[in-house]
Amino acid sequence: MTGRTAQQGRDEAVAALRRIAFLLERGQASAYRSEAFRAAAGSVERTPPDQVLALAAAGSLDDLPGVGARTAEVVTQVLRGARVEYLDRLEAELASSPAPVGPAAELRAALRGDLHAHSQASDGTTSIQEMVLAATSLGHEYLAITDHSPRLTVANGLSPARLTAQLEEIEALNRAVAPFSVLTGIEVDILDDGTLDQEPALLQRLDVVVASVHSKLRMDRAAMTRRMLAAVADPHTDVLGHCTGRRLTGGRPRPPSEFDARAVFDACAENGVAVEINCRPDRLDPPHELLQIAVDAGCVFTIDTDSHAPGQLDWLIAGCERAVQHGIGPDRVITTLPVDQLVHRPR
Incomplete structure (x- = not known):
């Protein structure tokens, strides 16, 4: 010593x-x-x-x-x-590594948090506390814990009882980490008919609901469009997560789902649902052509890492670089908002 x-x-x-x-x-x-x-x-x-x-x-x-x-x-x-x-x-x-510069760096500096992160309660690798510790080290002001919903059994999705217990855990943790805010949330599966895979009363209690498609990704274009429109119209939905479900890398790359992007993004804009710019290197969703359609539709956005481990929370710059290529500035990214404005954002 x-x-x-x-x-x-x-x-x-x-x-x-x-x-x-x-x-x-x-x-x-x-x-x-x-x-x-x-x-x-x-x-x-x-x-x-x-x-x-x-x-x-x-x-x-x-x-x-x-x-x-x-x-x-x-x-x-x-x-x-x-x-x-x-x-x-x-x-x-x-x-x-090259340091970000210009508008992408400015957008990254304006971000206050991340609305899509997983803990070991579903398919993340660490506890909520470990994720929060990493988020604070990066200068975040808030982090939403969005573990999976029940139907996604491969990812150990949370039953209503397990989600309720997690809400109590986060409430206790917030008392310890203030002024940092741990937001309650879920990445809820969009079911085949567009309904959300969790009890509505529980969804109502959450700060952030990210709705994503994880099954039947090759559904025909018309049916997938109806499915996504129903989810976007659900009053509990705050964010449309990784909208195409594509996978770019890994042993089994996956093509994007097909849907009427203009109709879905028009609905997002009308309902105040943010379109997620997913920063995971294996997703980078939406693809550029769809991201431009969302911009033209008047959508707002959230730049999220979809983290499953603490170090992945530092992937935000990838989404910022994609955003600025389409002229998306801080005024259209809801994670530049202070936490009180974010959770009370009008829909």
């Missing part, structure tokens, strides 16, 4: 492990690598500081659950006051 208490040393080691995980997630590394560092951070954080020091001195940090050779090396380097070479390399890679 170098003039620090045992607790300070342990806490700095935990912070280093979390930062590595964040940078790996941001850089689209395999989930296995980032999750290993997050698991180690949690294990070290739960261990009394003096025990962490003793294990490090004995070269036995890997006795802790979830701590392996690489993560033990990081903890040991931090406790010794040495440079963490692996972290330094990741930070250097980040620093070498």
Whole structure:
């Protein structure tokens, strides 16, 4: 140790492990690598500081659950006051990335939060608390937790009872993290007939409802249009999520769904439903031609990361770059609004 208490040393080691995980997630590394560092951070954080020091001195940090050779090396380097070479390399890679400039950078600076993020309650990798910690580190003022709805069983969608319990968890968390705001939300599945996959009384309680199509993506154009129009007309819908459902990368790329984009975006504009500009590298939805149709229809937008891990919250610039290519400024992006104006936005 170098003039620090045992607790300070342990806490700095935990912070280093979390930062590595964040940078790996941001850089689209395999989930296995980032999750290993997050698991180690949690294990070290739960261990009394003096025990962490003793294990490090004995070269036995890997006795802790979830701590392996690489993560033990990081903890040991931090406790010794040495440079963490692996972290330094990741930070250097980040620093070498071209910094955003011009209107895209200005739009990114105007964003106050993110309305589409998942926790481990559905198919995210971490707790709500971990997501909030990352959001605050990025300067966000709010973050909506939008886990999946019941029908999406492959993503462990939340039943009414589980969603109700999550609302209570978020209420308690908000008392601890104020003035940061954790918004209650859901990414609700748009069912085949356009109804929303959650009890209306529960949807009414939420701050943000992102409605997305996740099934029967090859439905014929007319039926898909009717389905989306019904969802957009639902008074609970705040945001139309990743509207085409396309996947650009991965083992099984997926073409965009087909629908009457002008009709759907006209309905969004009429009903005050924001069109999501999804920042995930594997989605980048809507495609440029549809994004221009939404602009011409007079829509408002939200720029969201659709994060499933904390480091992915730093993907907002991709959506900002796409937005400015179509002349979308801060006045048409609802996530530039302060939280009170956002949640009371007229529909």
